[in-house]
Amino acid sequence: MSEKKANVQWQGAGKEGSGKISTETQALQAYPYGFGSRFGDDRTGSNPEELLAAAHAACFTMAFSFGCKEAGYDTKTARTEARVRLSKDGDGFVIDRIELTLHASVEGLDTKRFEEIAQDAKTNCPLSKALASVPEISLEAHLEG
Template sequence: MAADKHASVHWEGAGKTGKGLISTETGALKDYPYGFASRFEDDKRGTNPEEILGAAHAGCLTMAFAFALEGAGLTATSIDTKAAVRLAKDGPGFKIDRIQLELEAVVPGIDDAKFQQLAQGAKEGCPLSKALASVPEISFKATLKS
């Protein structure tokens, strides 16, 4: 079942003034722009590696939780997950020093204790959570909605 997933980047120019294009094999991102301004400033005309990482982590966690519910004989009406990834100065460079995950779900027939148990297990078992274990702080909040 193991399969490589592919993405590519094309970059032209220097670090601060250059521009890049990110693409994924599925076409979800096709020559999508990114650069210094969309990564380190507040330019919304492009993406950045940190928001893509956050989207991937939120997607992985959400799917892991859906599978955990299924394994418990439950199905969510809805699951909404947000991720915030912080890029912080680290000496002469930068590092990701924090990821905040928030999952909210409507799950008929579950109590909060079971919900929290399944949500925490999904967070710990998600492949991206495992891959990102070196991030110093990964916070997680799960909220059962009615």
């Protein structure tokens, strides 16, 4: 089993408040976030959806590479972009869509098998399973080379 942790320190009320995100590995160390970086154009801080996108892309890409190896293929490169959409839902908000786009180079792998491995990774990576309540998780996969 593996357990990881992060923490947030928040100060202030509502839109005027701000927070700092830190991770156990110090990949993020008191990294700022707040209303402006989540709902506005402030690019000096992060936000939960961006962090979720990074985590999902990382988990999916690793699962894809492991799936290729299990099928007898070595992944040369794999690059995934994840887009997480936060939409208004009544008085609140909901994450209603995640789009994964994979570009990979895997020697000897045909398109059909590539798509099967990518779909399996999308369905079975731990973050996809944790995000099962998201109504739409799509995958666009491109085999390169």
